[in-house]
Amino acid sequence: MKGVKPLILASIVAMSATVQANDLNKVIDKSSEINQSAAQSQTKIDKIADSMQGRLQQFKTLNKEIDGLTVYNAQLSKQLSNQMSEMEAINLSMDQVSIIERQITPLMLRMITGLEQFVALDVPFLTDEREKRLASLKDMMNRADINSSEKFRRVLEAYQVEVDYGRTIEAYTALLDVDGQEREVDFLRIGRLELIYLTRDGKKAGSWDTTSKQFVALDDSTISQISKGLRIARKQLAPDMLTLPVHAAD
Template sequence: MKGVKPLILASIVAMSATVQANDLDKVIDKSSEINQSAAQSQTKIDKIADSMQGRLQQFKTLNKEIDGLTVYNAQLSKQLNNQISEMEAINLSMDQVSIIERQITPLMLRMVTGLEQFVALDVPFLKEERAKRIASLKDMMDRADINSSEKFRRLLEAYQVEVDYGRTIEAYTALLSVEGQEREVDFLRIGRLELIYLTRDGKNAGSWDQNTKSFVALPDSTISQISKGLRIARKQLAPDMLTLPVHAAE
């Protein structure tokens, strides 16, 4: 019996060691599982953290874009408001232009008539040229392919030409009835102050009398001065003093 007790005790110890070894293996296996699970959880956490960081960066970027778009939209709103104001001003101007155009056409017609009357009452120099200019203006007023601004510009040009006649000296050749015979003569125009003619043979001279609306003969003593004036007007002589008869205005 004494031999049996140690054997039983050894068996118990062996069984206990086996049980402890099995329990330890289970603990180790469980710990490995926990470690693996923890590693997987950490991996998930890292992924979530990276995702959150990316989304945070994306959020910041979107906020910057929103701020930029807010400023841009505010600027566009200002521009749009200005464009609306400009469109309203343009529409108002167009309405006013229509009114002005309706008013300016009668004005231009009166200006053409006034210019025609002025030329008819003026000293009769360059009669054909001035008559053609007025006829051209009348024809222009009836044309639909020329806008009002262009018509007005041409009309002002015609007025400017007439104004310039009053401060220039000019020599030109034309036909004139002298002593009942049509002859070619040289005309000397000194502004609107005097219109003098001299026959091409240099023997007859005369000047326009605005009171009688006719040419009156000039004495032979004026012929040399008239010839000199013609040469000055043609730039064949330098400007110089002239002694010529002048019909004083009443």
């Protein structure tokens, strides 16, 4: 029996070593699992951290965009406010223009009527031309495609033409009843002071009498001066002194 004890002891030692080895392996395996789990956890933590960092950056970017939009909206509000003020000013101006247009139309009509009366009472030179100008003004006033400012400009232009007649000398040809016969004559207009005619054959002459409102015959002695005046008016002669009869109103 004494020989059996060492064997049993050795077996026990061997079994104990085996058990310890198994336990150690389990511990190592468990440690590996723990390390692997820790690594996975760290990876998750890193991903979460990266995600948080990305969202933080997005938040900062969004805040910058919001700040930019705030400034833009403030500027836009100022622009809209200025535009509204300009629109109000334009509306006011349009109202004023409408008032002016309502006032200027009757004024132009009165001006045309006054001009027509003036021409009718004036020395009868360029009668057809002046009557056509008046007719054109009357027709213009009925046209909707011409604005008020252009109409007014044309009325003033017609007045200016009449004013210029009073300070110019002119020669032109037209028909005139002479001794009961319609004849082509040369007219010499010296401002509004004198309107003289000379027949084309140079034999008869006359001047407008503002008192009797008709042409009166002139002496043959005036014909040479009238011919000279016609040549001066046509720029065929240099300006020179003329001796002509004047039939002006008292």
